[in-house]
Amino acid sequence: MPLPLPAVLWLSIALVVISQVMILRSTVRAMRAATSAQARRGIEWAYAVGPVIVLALVLVATWQASQAHAIRLELEAKASQSVAP
Amino acid sequence: MTAPAAAAREPSLARDLIALTKPRIISLLLLTTLAPMFVAGTPSWSVILWTGIGGYLMAGGANAVNMYLDRDIDVLMSRTKLRPIPSGRLSARTVLAFGIAIATAATWVLGHFVNVLTSALALAGFYFYVFVYTRWLKRTTPQNIVLGGAAGAFPPLVGWAAVTGRVDLASLYLFLIIFYWTPPHFWALALLKQRDYGTAGVPMAPNIWGERETIDQMLWYSILLLGLSILPVTFGVFGLFYQASALALGGILLLGVWRVRARALRGESWTAVAWSVYKFSLLYLALLFVAMAIDRHL
Numbered sequence: 001m002p003l004p005l006p007a008v009l010w011l012s013i014a015l016v017v018i019s020q021v022m023i024l025r026s027t028v029r030a031m032r033a034a035t036s037a038q039a040r041r042g043i044e045w046a047y048a049v050g051p052v053i054v055l056a057l058v059l060v061a062t063w064q065a066s067q068a069h070a071i072r073l074e075l076e077a078k079a080s081q082s083v084a085p
Numbered sequence: 086m087t088a089p090a091a092a093a094r095e096p097s098l099a100r101d102l103i104a105l106t107k108p109r110i111i112s113l114l115l116l117t118t119l120a121p122m123f124v125a126g127t128p129s130w131s132v133i134l135w136t137g138i139g140g141y142l143m144a145g146g147a148n149a150v151n152m153y154l155d156r157d158i159d160v161l162m163s164r165t166k167l168r169p170i171p172s173g174r175l176s177a178r179t180v181l182a183f184g185i186a187i188a189t190a191a192t193w194v195l196g197h198f199v200n201v202l203t204s205a206l207a208l209a210g211f212y213f214y215v216f217v218y219t220r221w222l223k224r225t226t227p228q229n230i231v232l233g234g235a236a237g238a239f240p241p242l243v244g245w246a247a248v249t250g251r252v253d254l255a256s257l258y259l260f261l262i263i264f265y266w267t268p269p270h271f272w273a274l275a276l277l278k279q280r281d282y283g284t285a286g287v288p289m290a291p292n293i294w295g296e297r298e299t300i301d302q303m304l305w306y307s308i309l310l311l312g313l314s315i316l317p318v319t320f321g322v323f324g325l326f327y328q329a330s331a332l333a334l335g336g337i338l339l340l341g342v343w344r345v346r347a348r349a350l351r352g353e354s355w356t357a358v359a360w361s362v363y364k365f366s367l368l369y370l371a372l373l374f375v376a377m378a379i380d381r382h383l
Contacts, residue, residue, distance in 0.1 A: 008328075009319040015312030022305045030227070030294035040226075047228045051264070058261060061254050065320035072321075 009066050013059060020052055101169040105152055105180055106145025106187075113371060114144045114240050120374035121244035121259050124322075124381045128248045132199060136247040139195035140240060143207040146188025147214040147236075153181040154219050158285035164278060195243075202246045210239030224286070227293040230275075234267030235260075241374075255322045258313070259377075265310045266370055269303040269342055273363035276300070276345075277356060300346045300355075303362075307342045311335035314373065323380045330376035334369050341365055 003011070027048045031041055118140045122128045128136075152159065152168055160171035169175040188211050196204035218233035226232075241259035242252055249256075275282060275289040276296060282289040290299040314331040317323050341362040348355035 005319050008315060012312040012315045012319070016309050016316075019305045019309035019312065023302055023309070026298055026302050026305065027228070030290075030298045033295075033298075034227075034293055044226060044228065047226055047232055051231070055261070058254070058257060062316055062320060065254055069319070069321040 005066065005070065009063070013062075016055070016059065020055060024048055024052065096174050098175075101174050102183060104169060105149040105175075105183060106141070107148040108145075110148065111141055111144045113367060114237065115140055116371055117259075117263060117374050118240040118244040120378045121241040121256065122248045123378035124255070124259075125245045125248040132247055135194060135198035136203065136244060139191045139199065139204070139207060140243060142187045142191035142194065143211055144240075146184045146186075146191060147211045149180055149184030149187070150215050151184075151219050153177055153184060154215070155223075156180075158287065161285045162278075162281040164281055195247075199247045200250055202250060202252075203243055206239060206242045206246055206252075210236060210243070213239065224288065227288050227290040229288070230271045230290075231268055234264045234271075237267060238263035254320070255317060258317045258322070259374075262310065262314055262373070263370070265306055265313055266366065268306040269310070269338065270363065270366035270370075272299050272303050273342075273345075273359050273366060276359050277363070296349060300342070300349055303342045304339075304346055307335070307339045311339060323377060324383065326383055327376050327380035330380075331373060334373055334376075338362070338366060338369050 027044075031044050115137060119133065119137060122133060122136065152170055155165070156170040156177055159165035159168050165171065170177055170180055188208075191211075192204050192208050195207050214233075214236035218229070218236045222229040222233050238260045241263065242256055245256035245259065246252055272290055276291050276299060279289070279291050283292050290302070294302075311332070314335055315328060318328045318331075341358065345355045345358045345362060348358060
């Protein structure tokens with residue numbers, strides 16, 4: 001039996017957020033380990049954080065879209081019940 | 086080798102010009118352009134045809150200009166030293182002119198026969214690949230292919246815009262899926278070609294961060310990709326068929342990366358598994374996009 005959509009939403013968001021945190025952690029560790037010639041820390045940090053900001057905005061938009069989708073499904077279910085004899 | 090087979094492999098101008106466009110790579114780019122068109126709606130044959138032609142020419146132009154810009158390092162790497170410029174079969178100027186000419190043609194084809202947004206998005210992908218990835222990121226940061234992955238993620242936006250005339254949340258997800266697929270895909274190859282990249286002075290993650298950190302990040306990117314690929318289901322873009330496909334394909338990719346990591350941790354050889362991860366990652370993306378198109382028409 002498939003999971004309900006809110007459960008799918010929060011499980012997927014949890015996977016995405018935990019993975020992104022671990023990627024950032026790993027990048028910071030790698031930057032610290034790199035030699036000074038290779039490490040341009042400010043810009044490397046910006047490269048790592050840029051996609052995180054975009055991803056956060058997309059996750060907020062996803063939450064809003066999933067709420068709207070749930071309301072739409074509920075209205076459709078009510079409409080079909082009221083039409084049924 | 087038989088005479089016809091030998092003749093078929095002999096260099097010719099036509100064969101070199103086609104090689105400049107990297108047709109094998111473009112086949113996947115075209116799939117990720119055309120499949121989203123069937124997710125976005127029911128495109129006409131003429132829109133499919135012109136988007137396909139324009140997409141090929143734009144990506145081919147970007148690849149040719151990339152070969153022009155990378156001619157100094159292509160000669161140093163075994164993987165690239167047989168390309169038309171390093172092998173001396175074509176001059177650098179010819180390659181640059183060819184790349185610019187077909188990218189210009191692509192801009193016109195897409196703008197004239199499809200729509201202006203499609204043309205603008207394809208051109209943005211060209212500029213991102215040539216200037217942001219090749220000229221800026223590739224030789225300056227081990228995160229080159231993380232951010233550079235955006236260049237390869239433009240095709241779904243192009244396909245989506247060709248059908249709908251706009252870009253929305255669903256199309257952004259297709260973009261992000263390719264963006265987050267790129268690190269585990271490309272680093273699997275970079276792990277195997279470390280010596281080549283080291284010789285050419287390209288700061289790929291395995292050369293700068295080391296194998297262990299790169300493999301760890303491949304694992305986390307694969308988990309992130311799995312979660313991300315499921316999310317469009319939650320706002321009604323895809324249904325159960327896609328959800329099951331994304332889970333199965335993402336699970337196989339994750340298992341492959343896990344096996345590379347487990348072997349590396351045990352001190353065993355992981356090269357064969359890394360190669361299989363690289364090959365499967367290509368199949369992963371193709372099958373995921375086919376599953377999207379099928380799901381929308383079930």
